[in-house]
Amino acid sequence: xxxxxxxxxxxxxxxxxxxxxxxxxxxxxxxxxxxxxxxxxxxxxxxxxxxxxxxxxxxxxxxxxxxxxxxxxxxxxxxxxxxxxxxxxxxxxxxxxxxxxxxxxxxxxxxxxxxxxxxxxxxxxxxxxxxxxxxxxxxxxxxxxxxxxxxxxxxxxxxxxxxxxxxxxxxxxxxxxxxxxxxxxxxxxxxxxxxxxxxxxxxxxxxxxxxxxxxxxxxxxxxxxxxxxxxxxxxxxxxxxxxxxxxxxxxx
Amino acid sequence: xxxxxxxxxxxxxxxxxxxxxxxxxxxxxxxxxxxxxxxxxxxxxxxxxxxxxxxxxxxxxxxxxxxxxxxxxxxxxxxxxxxxxxxxxxxxxxxxxxxxxxxxxxxxxxxxxxxxxxxxxxxxxxxxxxxxxxxxxxxxxxxxxxxxxxxxxxxxxxxxxxxxxxxxxxxxxxxxxxxxxxxxxxxxxxxxxxxxxxxxxxxxxxxxxxxxxxxxxxxxxxxxxxxxxxxxxxxxxxxxxxxxxxxxxxxx
DNA sequence: GGGGAGAGATGCCGC
DNA sequence: GCGGCATTTCTCCCC
Numbered sequence: 001x002x003x004x005x006x007x008x009x010x011x012x013x014x015x016x017x018x019x020x021x022x023x024x025x026x027x028x029x030x031x032x033x034x035x036x037x038x039x040x041x042x043x044x045x046x047x048x049x050x051x052x053x054x055x056x057x058x059x060x061x062x063x064x065x066x067x068x069x070x071x072x073x074x075x076x077x078x079x080x081x082x083x084x085x086x087x088x089x090x091x092x093x094x095x096x097x098x099x100x101x102x103x104x105x106x107x108x109x110x111x112x113x114x115x116x117x118x119x120x121x122x123x124x125x126x127x128x129x130x131x132x133x134x135x136x137x138x139x140x141x142x143x144x145x146x147x148x149x150x151x152x153x154x155x156x157x158x159x160x161x162x163x164x165x166x167x168x169x170x171x172x173x174x175x176x177x178x179x180x181x182x183x184x185x186x187x188x189x190x191x192x193x194x195x196x197x198x199x200x201x202x203x204x205x206x207x208x209x210x211x212x213x214x215x216x217x218x219x220x221x222x223x224x225x226x227x228x229x230x231x232x233x234x235x236x237x238x239x240x241x242x243x244x245x246x247x248x249x250x251x252x
Numbered sequence: 253x254x255x256x257x258x259x260x261x262x263x264x265x266x267x268x269x270x271x272x273x274x275x276x277x278x279x280x281x282x283x284x285x286x287x288x289x290x291x292x293x294x295x296x297x298x299x300x301x302x303x304x305x306x307x308x309x310x311x312x313x314x315x316x317x318x319x320x321x322x323x324x325x326x327x328x329x330x331x332x333x334x335x336x337x338x339x340x341x342x343x344x345x346x347x348x349x350x351x352x353x354x355x356x357x358x359x360x361x362x363x364x365x366x367x368x369x370x371x372x373x374x375x376x377x378x379x380x381x382x383x384x385x386x387x388x389x390x391x392x393x394x395x396x397x398x399x400x401x402x403x404x405x406x407x408x409x410x411x412x413x414x415x416x417x418x419x420x421x422x423x424x425x426x427x428x429x430x431x432x433x434x435x436x437x438x439x440x441x442x443x444x445x446x447x448x449x450x451x452x453x454x455x456x457x458x459x460x461x462x463x464x465x466x467x468x469x470x471x472x473x474x475x476x477x478x479x480x481x482x483x484x485x486x487x488x489x490x491x492x493x494x495x496x497x498x499x500x501x502x503x504x
Numbered sequence: 505g506g507g508g509a510g511a512g513a514t515g516c517c518g519c
Numbered sequence: 520g521c522g523g524c525a526t527t528t529c530t531c532c533c534c
Binding site: 042044 | 275277279289290291292293294295296297298299300302304305306308310312313314315316317319320321322323324325359360362364366367368369370371372373374375376377428429433434437441486
């Protein structure tokens, strides 16, 4: 239970930080509830509460990598007091969502104006993988001639699209991790649509799943559908192997 | 750039907090790199860095609800100094992953021993929805007799399974949000397997997608496959409507 | 804004 | 541990 004076001080500090569009981090003994797309409750415990200047509202427990309760950017924050507890409410009118945090004790309070214009650069995505295949078609097959990447059909797109020396169409679906049953189904869907739109028998279109690995089931489905699996490591792995893993040498 | 003395003090504080298995929150001007399943870099900016006692390592930017760089629980943290920067490394030997944070300036440092044994209680999941259908079968059809929920087939499971008054099998796939093209495909897959394992013509098995809504494409696919869509609101919404929305009355 | 699919997805449960 | 799948998924991209 927060003393009246302490409570007033925190309320004041948090209000000021909110007004100044600062980032707020609280370590606090609190209970949480969420109501919106679903309903969630979390009984009293020590939590990390983050309020960002874009009004993202996050509640983390002392374990695990995901916020257990959260509100998306653009919500609205209000502070009040009740029964010796400090109450934080984050609400989003348009999404009809509400989070309520009841704070019994504040262990730590920090706030600061943070400035960050950078964006994460990510390498080794599925896109990079399809680029790699497009630029190195022999890893699929000696006679594979790629025509386009990310071919836009009206619904969804094909990762790599091309033909073999006999002008059979080839459709490749890439997965950067082990391919599951979704991959053959995606391939089937694309090929069915392609066959209809081009007036070609589906048998004339070769389907290939390119991934570092595939589950037994997905492999079985592929076989049933008459498609092939091609083992391809994602670019990051290839790159690392070639670069003798200078950054990861500690793991050798 | 951190002054030598300041740097030493922070290094000491962080080391002590780590040793005591405390939760650490840093607001710091820093650059981040990740190497593992992919490669990622993030140039200098103000970030929120969290190290939890289970060695979860999180880097948040001042916007957005997800960590931009992270390490899963169980990694290992080391601190060092180089060129007037404090360097935090989080590594996971088994996953061959490494995060490196180069800190130019520490804006705020907090640490505390947090204690939290609670777990989030979540209501309104897809599971709750299939339970609801199982217990209120007339919302699907007057003659629907449910037999089981979450029927375990060898590969995947069926949300609700039953039959009509003519003993035709009925398979229901629930989605708690708008159903996309995955739903009809899942249904098709289940029904194909079921028809094979039971030796029944697929035409004798009725497929139903139960969801609050469905995309145009998914609806079209459903029709092609001969399945039906049934509009069902997820339980949380139903519940809220009945309870006259006392918690959400502020939205009225 | 809706639709579709990737994500370093994560996390859960079942075999 | 693998596999299949939900997630208050989130996020991006394209129509």
